[in-house]
Amino acid sequence: MTFELKILGSASATPVSGRHPTAQVLTVGTATYLIDCGEGTQWQMLEYRVRPHHLRAIFISHLHGDHYFGLFGLLGTMHLQGRTQPLHIIGPPGLDEVLTTQARVSNMQLGFEMEFTLVNTQTHAVVYEDAQITVESLPMRHRVPCAGYLFQEKPRRANLLKEKLPSGLRPEQLARLAQGEDLPADEHQPGLRHADVAGPAPTPRRYAFFSDTLYTPALAALIRGADLLYHEATFLEDMKERAAQTHHSTARQAAQLAAEAGVQRLLLGHFSSRHKALEPLLHEAQTVFPTAELAIEGLVVNL
Secondary structure: OOEEEEEEEEEEEOOOOOOOOOOEEEEEEEEEEEEEEEOOOHHHHHHHHOOOHHEEEEOOOOOOHHOOOOOOHHHHHHOOOOOOEEEEEEEEOHHHHHHHHHHHHOOOOOOOOEEEEEOOOOOOOEEEEEEOOEEEEEEEOOOOOOOEEEEEEEEOOEOOOHHHHHOOHHHHHHHHHHHHOOEEEOOOOOOOHHEEEEEEOOOEEEEEHHHHHHOHHHHHEEEEOEEEEEEEEOOHHHHHHHHHHHOOOOOHHHHHHHHHHOOOOEEEOOOOOOOOHHHHHHHHHHHHOOOEOOOOOOEEEOO
């Protein structure tokens, strides 16, 4: 089953040519989720062929413009395209008020319901669940209430092993086995357990999204061993004091958190406009976490 992350934007608050504010799309199976929605996100969705009406839920980390200013325009586009199914929107308190006020003063009557889940950004808790994933909030330390998110795939069934299947099984019996069922004995053959003809179940995949935050080592325990971590890396280490003043992290600090958490892969993002070239940020992180990567626009990561 697909578990794919696509980067739509990697910039911080000040516009930079060729970079776009934070936005990502996570696809798990047939379900698609948007993570943050900075200004211009729907243009990036057009560029990278992400269909808005396929979105099942939108996760907003905090109410700084570079993380949600594109949301109202995206909602309007989905309405104009005829969306009718409800849309889950998960984010900090106040997000519901902002969106409903915008809709009221512009007299926009959406053709679908917005179902809000308001996140307590100081706690670690399950904030969303469907048939594909469970999502937990991660308490970030920023200048306004801010949440990261841990996306965890639901356990998958083990695949049948052709070499272990007895001959003569009927299509309906194969279908039942594929669904994880055991076959009872009948007059034609003995019973057959799913566990006897299947391989080990795939390990559920996990993706941790760390939005704007001070370096917080305690968060490592909440994402231990995750397959992928995105961590903001707004500044280089020589601007560590500026990072602390603005409640952001350096590339080195992002790598330290990744190493402490024992994650498999690290993506760096939310780059300050001060950094015209991004290679120094990457090199700084790789001194601590050698396989660190840049979350640049258009990057696709398959887990």
